[in-house]
Amino acid sequence: MTSAVCDACSATINKGGGYAFYSSAQMMGMTVGNMFLCEACTSSMVNEKAFSKRFAPTAVSPGDMAAMREAMNAANAAGIAERCRAHGLSADEGKAKARELARLYWRDPQGGGEAIKKFWTSPAAKAAGSSQASAKSPRSRERRWWEFWK
Ligand SMILES: [Zn+2]
Numbered sequence: 579m580t581s582a583v584c585d586a587c588s589a590t591i592n593k594g595g596g597y598a599f600y601s602s603a604q605m606m607g608m609t610v611g612n613m614f615l616c617e618a619c620t621s622s623m624v625n626e627k628a629f630s631k632r633f634a635p636t637a638v639s640p641g642d643m644a645a646m647r648e649a650m651n652a653a654n655a656a657g658i659a660e661r662c663r664a665h666g667l668s669a670d671e672g673k674a675k676a677r678e679l680a681r682l683y684w685r686d687p688q689g690g691g692e693a694i695k696k697f698w699t700s701p702a703a704k705a706a707g708s709s710q711a712s713a714k715s716p717r718s719r720e721r722r723w724w725e726f727w728k
Contacts, residue, residue, distance in 0.1 A: 579687055584616035586623065586651050591616050594684050597676035599624070600698030603657030610654055612694050614680070623655035624676075625669045629662070661698045 582591040597620045601610040615623065622628075633656030638645045662672035679697060683690035 579684075582614050584619055585613040586615055586619040586654065589616045589618070594681070596680045596683075597624075597673060598679035598683050598690075598694045599658045599672070599676050600661050600695060601654040601657030602660050603653040605650070605653065610657060612691060612698075613654060613658065614683070615676075619651075620673060620676070623651060624658060624662070624673055628655050629659045629669050631656075665698075 580593050582593075582596060583589070584591055584596070591614065595617070597615045597617075599613045599615060599620075601613050603610045633652065635653065636649055638649045658672070659669075662669065662675075665672075665675075667675060675697075679690070679694045682693055
């Protein structure tokens with residue numbers, strides 16, 4: 579794999595770059611989950627201003643793709659902010675963590691993807707009461723990833 583695509587704007591992210599976040603936003607009954615973002619989207623979606631804003635869903639007319647994308651990005655920005663706050667991270671700290679997770683992803687796309695989800699959804703997610711993430715993974719695997727972080 580030599581590049582990735584930004585989950586918010588579809589820009590190309592060169593190998594080694596990007597930010598690995600997790601959005602707890604719900605869309606069509608499903609959690610958005612892992613989001614790989616480019617530099618520009620990270621700056622516009624993950625900052626103190628966005629973090630302090632209260633998310634208010636807006637009505638979008640079907641077929642208005644630009645408005646739809648904007649509404650989705652706003653929901654995801656709020657979903658990402660929620661995950662950062664659950665870990666007690668400021669916007670800058672969340673960005674630093676997402677960079678670290680992105681580097682892990684480039685080293686191991688498959689395992690990295692799981693580790694990204696695991697970090698953002700646990701253990702603070704349990705306190706927030708919004709995830710059942712770690713229940714499925716075998717214990718040995720869990721420990722292996724956990725050690726990886728230290
Ligand atoms: Zn982007």
